[in-house]
Amino acid sequence: MIESDQKKVWKARAATYNNLKWVNNSTLKRAMLEHGRFGRTHSVLDAGTGTGVIASLVAPFVKEVHGIDISKEMLSFANNGHPNTVFKEGDVRKMTYPDARFDRVIARNVFHNILMEEDRLRAARECRRVLKKGGWFILQEGVPPHASLKRDFEKIFALKETRATFLPEEMASLLKQAGFAKVSVNIIDDKDFDLKNWLDNDGTLSEEVKQKIIDMHVNGTEEFKKHYNLRASAGRVLIDTKAALVIGEK
Numbered sequence: 282m283i284e285s286d287q288k289k290v291w292k293a294r295a296a297t298y299n300n301l302k303w304v305n306n307s308t309l310k311r312a313m314l315e316h317g318r319f320g321r322t323h324s325v326l327d328a329g330t331g332t333g334v335i336a337s338l339v340a341p342f343v344k345e346v347h348g349i350d351i352s353k354e355m356l357s358f359a360n361n362g363h364p365n366t367v368f369k370e371g372d373v374r375k376m377t378y379p380d381a382r383f384d385r386v387i388a389r390n391v392f393h394n395i396l397m398e399e400d401r402l403r404a405a406r407e408c409r410r411v412l413k414k415g416g417w418f419i420l421q422e423g424v425p426p427h428a429s430l431k432r433d434f435e436k437i438f439a440l441k442e443t444r445a446t447f448l449p450e451e452m453a454s455l456l457k458q459a460g461f462a463k464v465s466v467n468i469i470d471d472k473d474f475d476l477k478n479w480l481d482n483d484g485t486l487s488e489e490v491k492q493k494i495i496d497m498h499v500n501g502t503e504e505f506k507k508h509y510n511l512r513a514s515a516g517r518v519l520i521d522t523k524a525a526l527v528i529g530e531k
């Protein structure tokens with residue numbers, strides 16, 4: 282998939298993106314605020330800001346937030362009313378900011394959209410470049426609930442989108458390769474993830490594909506259902522998911 286395809290995908294997904302429960306999930310938001318240790322004097326970059334949810338979350342606690350994204354349609358929903366926030370088009374793989382501009386760089390659920398390994402490394406190096414010495418890069422991604430389920434996770438997502446899948450240690454290794462010295466891994470439990478809400482608000486899926494994805498969960502192996510704590514009743518399927526929040530210090 283080339284860059285213009287990614288733009289097309291996010292153009293189609295923008296209108297329903299904010300209806301996704303995980304996007305505004307309070308557990309994930311709390312984890313970002315706690316682990317990010319944001320300070321009043323901080324300049325923050327939200328790289329791949331989308332509709333600006335994380336930029337808006339952080340804005341009240343810092344000096345300024347810049348949100349960049351390749352999709353102007355996603356950005357069109359990012360007007361958050363915080364006077365210390367600026368949103369603009371930009372690509373995390375090649376940013377126009379000078380070196381050492383920010384105290385924190387955040388990328389939540391962005392790197393799985395960067396399909397080529399060398400592009401992800403370039404993007405991580407860019408995030409490091411624009412950080413001040415001692416600044417933090419906070420990389421967050423949804424991860425399989427157990428390493429043994431990586432292949433199942435990939436198969437399910439392949440029905441939905443073209444993307445990369447990471448285990449937490451692979452995210453840590455990317456940050457080390459990009460030159461970050463101290464790297465820490467935090468796993469966040471995101472319970473009661475509602476499959477129907479996720480699929481209905483994707484904005485691109487046919488009823489047939491949605492049903493296939495539900496079936497792959499409900500008919501998964503016992504090990505799959507155990508790691509996901511899968512519960513199905515009255516047309517709803519709930520699972521417990523995990524996100525990795527990996528922090529690298531420059």
Ligand SMILES: C[S@@+](CC[C@H](N)C(=O)[O-])C[C@H]1O[C@@H](n2cnc3c(N)ncnc32)[C@H](O)[C@@H]1O
Nearest residue numbers: 291329330331350351352355372373389390394
């Ligand atoms: C799943 S959304 C995440 C949005 C936001 N970070 C959040 O947590 O709600 C992924 C976003 O990454 C953006 N994106 C994908 N590749 C990008 C790139 N190379 N540079 C900047 N943004 C990118 C997409 O346009 C989309 O808005």
